[in-house]
Amino acid sequence: xxxxxxxxxxxxxxxxxxxxxxxxxxxxxxxxxxxxxxxxxxxxxxxxxxxxxxxxxxxxxxxxxxxxxxxxxxxxxxxxxxxxxxxxxxxxxxxxxxxxxxxxxxxxxxxxxxxxxxxxxxxxxxxxxxxxxxxxxxxxxxxxxxxxxxxxxxxxxxxxxxxxxxxxxxxxxxxxxxxxxxxxxxxxx
Amino acid sequence: xxxxxxxxxxxxxxxxxxxxxxxxxxxxxxxxxxxxxxxxxxxxxxxxxxxxxxxxxxxxxxxxxxxxxxxxxxxxxxxxxxxxxxxxxxxxxxxxxxxxxxxxxxxxxxxxxxxxxxxxxxxxxxxxxxxxxxxxxxxxxxxxxxxxxxxxxxxxxxxxxxxxxxxxxxxxxxxxxxxxxxxxxxxxx
Numbered sequence: 001x002x003x004x005x006x007x008x009x010x011x012x013x014x015x016x017x018x019x020x021x022x023x024x025x026x027x028x029x030x031x032x033x034x035x036x037x038x039x040x041x042x043x044x045x046x047x048x049x050x051x052x053x054x055x056x057x058x059x060x061x062x063x064x065x066x067x068x069x070x071x072x073x074x075x076x077x078x079x080x081x082x083x084x085x086x087x088x089x090x091x092x093x094x095x096x097x098x099x100x101x102x103x104x105x106x107x108x109x110x111x112x113x114x115x116x117x118x119x120x121x122x123x124x125x126x127x128x129x130x131x132x133x134x135x136x137x138x139x140x141x142x143x144x145x146x147x148x149x150x151x152x153x154x155x156x157x158x159x160x161x162x163x164x165x166x167x168x169x170x171x172x173x174x175x176x177x178x179x180x181x182x183x184x185x186x187x188x189x
Numbered sequence: 190x191x192x193x194x195x196x197x198x199x200x201x202x203x204x205x206x207x208x209x210x211x212x213x214x215x216x217x218x219x220x221x222x223x224x225x226x227x228x229x230x231x232x233x234x235x236x237x238x239x240x241x242x243x244x245x246x247x248x249x250x251x252x253x254x255x256x257x258x259x260x261x262x263x264x265x266x267x268x269x270x271x272x273x274x275x276x277x278x279x280x281x282x283x284x285x286x287x288x289x290x291x292x293x294x295x296x297x298x299x300x301x302x303x304x305x306x307x308x309x310x311x312x313x314x315x316x317x318x319x320x321x322x323x324x325x326x327x328x329x330x331x332x333x334x335x336x337x338x339x340x341x342x343x344x345x346x347x348x349x350x351x352x353x354x355x356x357x358x359x360x361x362x363x364x365x366x367x368x369x370x371x372x373x374x375x376x377x378x
Contacts, residue, residue, distance in 0.1 A: 031320075033316050036278075036311045041303070045201070047293075063264055070274065079201055079294070087286040087290065087360065089240050090283035095276070097261035098277070101276065117229070117230035120226070122225045130360045140360045140369060146374070148375045169318075172277060177368050178329070181332045182365060183334050185335070186348075188339055
């Protein structure tokens with residue numbers, strides 16, 4: 001017997017979502033993923049990352065038919081020519097995108113239909129740190145403020161619970177707030 | 190008297206760079222910057238950030254004539270339709286881009302002409318954390334490995350010093366390794 005039901009909510013196939021969760025509970029080794037970016041300097045503040053392959057669920061995932069290309073740059077005041085957002089802005093985007101997707105997925109799992117998710121993130125930086133002018137200010141943002149507006153067919157309290165659960169599960173929120181060990185290897189020929 | 194010299198190295202105007210550093214040393218209040226991203230959910234794992242304005246050097250910077258738009262997504266195995274790199278991949282790109290630009294700027298300041306900067310970054314993630322299947326694995330990457338190849342007209346030792354100085358000054362490296370406080374505000378109407 002096959003039960004045919006429309007399990008898609010917020011654009012997320014919740015049937016497939018719960019099947020994936022069940023599978024990973026049964027076979028935790030399938031949960032090992034590796035994501036990658038390859039970057040190449042072009043000129044000045046202009047460099048480009050290529051993103052395509054990744055490892056997932058026990059093998060190399062080859063489902064992406066093409067590569068994503070991301071151009072980074074700096075505005076004139078930071079000696080660039082605006083060839084793309086700057087790296088710190090990309091970090092804000094990564095955080096906004098991860099929190100948003102987490103909100104959408106958690107809502108889908110909880111049968112909450114969302115009508116909108118909008119956010120503005122700001123990061124305050126004393127650039128004396130990154131420019132090496134003063135040892136006191138840190139290089140990165142001193143703080144990030146994220147302002148979210150989330151609407152949907154649920155009472156305010158439930159919408160807030162969705163956001164809170166999403167925050168607790170977001171991969172990039174975890175990394176940006178808690179940090180990640182980075183190992184760097186360099187060759188010069 | 191005007192000394193006309195070509196101060197551009199690695200695509201970076203070092204004359205302007207040193208003038209900027211001198212100005213910020215004299216007027217540290219000019220070092221307060223704020224970067225921003227505004228994000229909007231589209232459907233499922235698809236959301237888009239818009240990046241344009243920022244605050245810099247005592248006022249709103251309006252030099253960018255257009256906005257950058259960045260689309261995020263997830264691959265099929267994470268319930269998306271590949272509308273863009275995923276948020277964790279964007280974080281790898283932010284880190285690669287920041288380290289690369291830092292290397293290029295430090296090299297320019299030290300009169301090192303670079304011929305290439307290439308890097309591959311990988312992030313290992315046990316997705317049981319982000320999927321909420323298991324409390325033990327963290328949500329984000331357990332570790333990031335960054336492999337850089339840097340070539341230029343300087344001995345290996347000097348190239349390695351450039352990379353080391355760049356690592357110590359990179360805004361995104363600081364944020365990704367040490368974390369940043371994030372304040373989140375939510376409205377639901």
